[in-house]
Amino acid sequence: MSVNRCMHVLRLQRRMSVLTLRSPGALPDSRVCYGGTTGSPISLGFSRDVSSNSSPPTTPDTSLFVPLAFKSDCSVDGSVGAELTQPLDKSELLKILNRFYKKKEMQKLAADQGLDARLFHQAFISFRKYVLEMTSLGAALHIILNDICCGAGHIDDIFPYFMLHAKQIFPMLDCMDDLRKISDLRVPANWYPEARAIQRKVIFHAGPTNSGKTYQAIQRYLTAKTGVYCGPLKLLAHEIFEKTNDMGVMCDLVTGEDRTFMDPEGRAAGHVACTIEMCSVSTPYEVAVIDEIQMIRDTSRGWAWTRALLGLCAEEIHVCGEPAAIDFVRELMYTTGEEMEVHTYQRLTPFSILDNALESLDNLRPGDCIVCFSKNDIYSISRQIEIRGLECAVIYGSLPPGTKLSQAKKFNDPDDPCKILVATDAIGMGLNLSIKRIIFSTLVKPNINEKGEKQMDTISTSQALQISGRAGRFSSKFKEGEVTTMHRDDLPILKGILSLTVEPIQTAGLHPTAEQIEMFAYHLPDATLSNLIDIFVSLSRVDGLYFVCNIDDFKFLADMIQHIPLNLRSRYVFCTAPINKKQPFVCTSFLKFARQFSRDEPLTFDWVCRHISWPLPPPKNIKDLVHLEAAHDVLDLYLWLSYRFMDMFPDTALVRVIQQQLDDIIQQGVRNITRLIRATDPAGADPLGRGAAASPRVPRLGGMPLERRGNSLASRLVKDGLLTPDLLRQLQSEWFKEVVPQGQEVARKNKKK
Numbered sequence: 001m002s003v004n005r006c007m008h009v010l011r012l013q014r015r016m017s018v019l020t021l022r023s024p025g026a027l028p029d030s031r032v033c034y035g036g037t038t039g040s041p042i043s044l045g046f047s048r049d050v051s052s053n054s055s056p057p058t059t060p061d062t063s064l065f066v067p068l069a070f071k072s073d074c075s076v077d078g079s080v081g082a083e084l085t086q087p088l089d090k091s092e093l094l095k096i097l098n099r100f101y102k103k104k105e106m107q108k109l110a111a112d113q114g115l116d117a118r119l120f121h122q123a124f125i126s127f128r129k130y131v132l133e134m135t136s137l138g139a140a141l142h143i144i145l146n147d148i149c150c151g152a153g154h155i156d157d158i159f160p161y162f163m164l165h166a167k168q169i170f171p172m173l174d175c176m177d178d179l180r181k182i183s184d185l186r187v188p189a190n191w192y193p194e195a196r197a198i199q200r201k202v203i204f205h206a207g208p209t210n211s212g213k214t215y216q217a218i219q220r221y222l223t224a225k226t227g228v229y230c231g232p233l234k235l236l237a238h239e240i241f242e243k244t245n246d247m248g249v250m251c252d253l254v255t256g257e258d259r260t261f262m263d264p265e266g267r268a269a270g271h272v273a274c275t276i277e278m279c280s281v282s283t284p285y286e287v288a289v290i291d292e293i294q295m296i297r298d299t300s301r302g303w304a305w306t307r308a309l310l311g312l313c314a315e316e317i318h319v320c321g322e323p324a325a326i327d328f329v330r331e332l333m334y335t336t337g338e339e340m341e342v343h344t345y346q347r348l349t350p351f352s353i354l355d356n357a358l359e360s361l362d363n364l365r366p367g368d369c370i371v372c373f374s375k376n377d378i379y380s381i382s383r384q385i386e387i388r389g390l391e392c393a394v395i396y397g398s399l400p401p402g403t404k405l406s407q408a409k410k411f412n413d414p415d416d417p418c419k420i421l422v423a424t425d426a427i428g429m430g431l432n433l434s435i436k437r438i439i440f441s442t443l444v445k446p447n448i449n450e451k452g453e454k455q456m457d458t459i460s461t462s463q464a465l466q467i468s469g470r471a472g473r474f475s476s477k478f479k480e481g482e483v484t485t486m487h488r489d490d491l492p493i494l495k496g497i498l499s500l501t502v503e504p505i506q507t508a509g510l511h512p513t514a515e516q517i518e519m520f521a522y523h524l525p526d527a528t529l530s531n532l533i534d535i536f537v538s539l540s541r542v543d544g545l546y547f548v549c550n551i552d553d554f555k556f557l558a559d560m561i562q563h564i565p566l567n568l569r570s571r572y573v574f575c576t577a578p579i580n581k582k583q584p585f586v587c588t589s590f591l592k593f594a595r596q597f598s599r600d601e602p603l604t605f606d607w608v609c610r611h612i613s614w615p616l617p618p619p620k621n622i623k624d625l626v627h628l629e630a631a632h633d634v635l636d637l638y639l640w641l642s643y644r645f646m647d648m649f650p651d652t653a654l655v656r657v658i659q660q661q662l663d664d665i666i667q668q669g670v671r672n673i674t675r676l677i678r679a680t681d682p683a684g685a686d687p688l689g690r691g692a693a694a695s696p697r698v699p700r701l702g703g704m705p706l707e708r709r710g711n712s713l714a715s716r717l718v719k720d721g722l723l724t725p726d727l728l729r730q731l732q733s734e735w736f737k738e739v740v741p742q743g744q745e746v747a748r749k750n751k752k753k
Ligand SMILES: Nc1ncnc2c1ncn2[C@@H]1O[C@H](COP(=O)(O)OP(=O)(O)OP(=O)(O)O)[C@@H](O)[C@H]1O
Pocket: 207, 208, 209, 210, 211, 212, 213, 214, 215, 216, 320, 348, 429, 430, 431, 432, 469, 473, 474, 475, 476
């Protein structure tokens, strides 16, 4: 490594540890703490060495090494080579080069220098092209080649020139050791020197759902002078924020898009409730609560729990979660040299799995919550419920928080006629709702696997327990929880799932930081951010207790804005924005924001209003509602960015006002969601017109999905006046009852597939 590079890397490393100290908690923060002249992570001398189960140095995935265009500098030599010898015979050269390529010894020598077969081949093609197409080669190479042509030189003499060429087009070959060092993630406990400087007391509150784990931790948090609550959902952070203030303890709320300070002058209160990604690892607290610790194994978000657990600067860390995480957290605490106390709890209310499936929506009772895993199922089921003259509340992930809260309040309110809830597993963690019975409409859920691919999986025991745990909450009027399925043949499967013990947690997530990526970029200045990340992950070494989180969403955004000129730090921050990539409007807005930002033009309130066409009218149908939800997400994105680039997103307060108004408009729409569904699709089964996206459990009629009836005979009959919508609804209800067994058959076949 050149002196300049060394200096730069050292500067970056120094800056990185400074940033660690000042980390605002907004990013997966900086961490590796290098020391001395060797650049190896500082050992803080704790008793247990966990590197024994570390992964060996990884063989990089060389398919990620994108060759650069070769830049020749032989103009310095001009045609000296040819003048000293003679012009080269190209056909002779071609033969010599091909012999060089086929020589096993050359391939072996190249492999020793990091060129595997793939890279050797690519480097050779590039080298051959250079030698054959350049009008003048460097003098030394020209002379060597001429000697070989004349029989006076050896073919092996080409190797140093070939290697020089290879390292120019694959610059990573020259700095592999540095890249390996930067991507060495083996001792994450050392990334948080401030937390390591204090002796923290760790208390694990373990137990099943609804056993009072969070309650007990919060009791201690309330009595502390300062405290932070870190939760998995905005809604949970909000619940704790409200409860804490209701108890007379001043508490702020911090989520990616929101900072609510109780002090009118904006001074931070002693207590804060936040989403876990946002917790500060540089602020000292007396008590920290980390809720739902089992999420540490989550393939996308696990890094945030790891960071909180290792990095929070609190005298007492209260960890709440499934018993399956106890041994693992204790193991992690060995690496920090901290002891852990375990408090175990039992369920506060009884809970039973029923012997009968619901079978028909006619059997719904007050306090029922139907759980689906797709929005389409939410729409179709709520419509079916309305057909039966019942009112229902709906909660799904993409609703704004205000709407979710108002729907939860409506359902919880004993005086409201709405007694049924239809929800996705957005309600599945820690929330307190007045549910008596959970009904799984399906047990199959789309998941993203470790490779980032979408697949349909039967829900895990942990997921099933979390969701079922919403029934019969201690604080609700239902003092006993029940769980069942919609379909008869799902019930034994659910019983099987719930009878299993949750697999003990084995690994925790990690995430590369902006600083690490910045150091990578210094070494590989021509690589794209997405490619840098790929190479980082491929080279990274983790201790056996950790894994690198899936970063496909990050890469998706990085690829989307690659062509926009941004400095690396800003590009990195943009790509960590939590965006639903399935929403085209949000994605195009992201692109527009980045473009405007790159032109150094502040994104003003007027600009944003024009962009989302504010003011927006109330929704007339589901498509309008989906658009409003996306517009809300765009404003969320604005607010999220405004906390990271205040000067470029200056109108936070104004945007927050219209976002609140938009939340109100959406609330109104959702209050009448069945009217919107009806307006979209009178047959009422697939308002988004995405039959294929509906869960496999949606009943089908004679192989034809009910939800596709928008263009069907039924809708034509209605259009031609041969069938009234009311008659159709009646028929639909009858079909529904008839096709449940048929639907089950289809689902069974689907599952087998
Ligand atoms: N000792 C108690 N006194 C009064 N209310 C309690 C007590 N313990 C728990 N609760 C209430 O019971 C409900 C369930 O408790 P809590 O949310 O702490 O359970 P949990 O074990 O964290 O559940 P989950 O695993 O679903 O997060 C909450 O509304 C909580 O306020």
